[in-house]
Amino acid sequence: MNAEAKLMAVAQSSADFRRGFLALMEEHSGWVTNTRGEIPKDLTGTLFRNGPGAMNAGAEAYGHWFDGPGMVSAITFQGGKVHFKNRYVQTPKFLADQQGGQITQRGFGTQIKGGILRNLLRPISNPANTGVSWHGDKLCAFYEGGQPYRLNPATLETLGPEYYGTLLNNRKTLSAHGKIHPRTGHQINFGVNLAGVGLSGIRCALDVHDIDAGGCPYSNCRIPLPYFPFIHDFALSEHYALFLVSSIRFSLGGPLLGLSTLSNSMTFDPEASIRGLLVDLRTMKLAREFELPPGLVVHFANAYETHEELVVDFFQSSNSAGFDWLHDVFSVEQVTGAQLTRLRLNLNTGVAHCDPYDDGLLGEFPAWNTDFNGQFTDRCYFVAHNHSSHKGFFDTLVSLNTETGKLNTASVGDSRYTSEALFAPKGNADARNDGYLLAVVYDAARHLSEIQVRDAEDPTIEYGAALLEHHVPFGFHGYFTREVFLP
Numbered sequence: 001m002n003a004e005a006k007l008m009a010v011a012q013s014s015a016d017f018r019r020g021f022l023a024l025m026e027e028h029s030g031w032v033t034n035t036r037g038e039i040p041k042d043l044t045g046t047l048f049r050n051g052p053g054a055m056n057a058g059a060e061a062y063g064h065w066f067d068g069p070g071m072v073s074a075i076t077f078q079g080g081k082v083h084f085k086n087r088y089v090q091t092p093k094f095l096a097d098q099q100g101g102q103i104t105q106r107g108f109g110t111q112i113k114g115g116i117l118r119n120l121l122r123p124i125s126n127p128a129n130t131g132v133s134w135h136g137d138k139l140c141a142f143y144e145g146g147q148p149y150r151l152n153p154a155t156l157e158t159l160g161p162e163y164y165g166t167l168l169n170n171r172k173t174l175s176a177h178g179k180i181h182p183r184t185g186h187q188i189n190f191g192v193n194l195a196g197v198g199l200s201g202i203r204c205a206l207d208v209h210d211i212d213a214g215g216c217p218y219s220n221c222r223i224p225l226p227y228f229p230f231i232h233d234f235a236l237s238e239h240y241a242l243f244l245v246s247s248i249r250f251s252l253g254g255p256l257l258g259l260s261t262l263s264n265s266m267t268f269d270p271e272a273s274i275r276g277l278l279v280d281l282r283t284m285k286l287a288r289e290f291e292l293p294p295g296l297v298v299h300f301a302n303a304y305e306t307h308e309e310l311v312v313d314f315f316q317s318s319n320s321a322g323f324d325w326l327h328d329v330f331s332v333e334q335v336t337g338a339q340l341t342r343l344r345l346n347l348n349t350g351v352a353h354c355d356p357y358d359d360g361l362l363g364e365f366p367a368w369n370t371d372f373n374g375q376f377t378d379r380c381y382f383v384a385h386n387h388s389s390h391k392g393f394f395d396t397l398v399s400l401n402t403e404t405g406k407l408n409t410a411s412v413g414d415s416r417y418t419s420e421a422l423f424a425p426k427g428n429a430d431a432r433n434d435g436y437l438l439a440v441v442y443d444a445a446r447h448l449s450e451i452q453v454r455d456a457e458d459p460t461i462e463y464g465a466a467l468l469e470h471h472v473p474f475g476f477h478g479y480f481t482r483e484v485f486l487p
């Protein structure tokens, strides 16, 4: 069955979690009038979320979850009420695909139909669908293969590409996982870029960026790399940015010649160690390199420094099987999680040790109290599969005490599934763990979504939920700010 037939089959099925990948083309804006329980009155701010709003253009299906056009939602909490707004990022890719009713540009895992010549030397287009953040008075939607797009935070109107002055251009990328340093207010971010062609082939580089609190470039450095690396995220501590280059290799010849997608050119090399790159943010220089056993690292949780160690949590898997379902969201049986792992790196000796948490859970989308980015925190929140579930998207919220190992888990409800859940501090928070978990949850039985507000420490406590009159497709990453934005 081809992708279009699978899309049609899922669209016509009922109570199927995969309908959570179907498009929401309508753009909504309004107060949510239907609630369950009570939305806490001290929850004040805006939760922005980004993700592919559609997995099709007309009758054609995108060939990878990473290729759907970015749709940003703004969920504003004020005085116990919730306002929801969603709008597509008006990238050239979105406009061309939607106006033409077909896929007009290449994606990470999508070819333009019509053969090799239509794909030869065509770059991967930018759907601006992966992350969103509010920094330096700029709301930006991010995609790691291109530049961010700036949006009006109140209306979500697309204002255009954001280059941060001369920092970026159409060939220099910025990741979707920038992190804001709480002491300086700077955004630390990075991009993986082609650096030229040498005798041994294509040269690549990791560009590390420090963007000041006003959203202007402050400093940066370039680390040459001998091959095109898989680096999606990084860890930020008080003085360091840590990158782990996974045991993934790309064969760029096929994608360049239009023969295959970049997704299909990825292979996991079980002999290739993970390469650790530690950048000192004070000098913007590579401070240490080290190796870890082979693996795939996608997302990092928080990190902190002790007297002599860097302590970092991240999700890791021992192969790339977790990537397999991403190109086929309309026939996936169960989305794949990874194992939360703690790394301790001795900053004096460079000796590194990794230990998986003994929680028995495969999860993803780590979150924490980002007021304490890079500082000691002892909670990690993530989403996972219930031990007894063998089907579906993530259905469980997890609150883990990373010091004691104590787990609090909660189902998000019958036939309900959730993507990333983010921490928002309570209004009178006097402790760094005192907050809410905010999750946009898909109700497969009704094909509707709801915004659940739960207790971060004990997510079995649901304070309230705002019940939408439509669904919101499963998304990737979001950002919570205490600032209230309303159209």
Ligand SMILES: [Fe+2]
Pocket (backbone or CB within 6 Å): 176, 177, 232, 233, 299, 476, 477
């Ligand atoms: Fe990500």
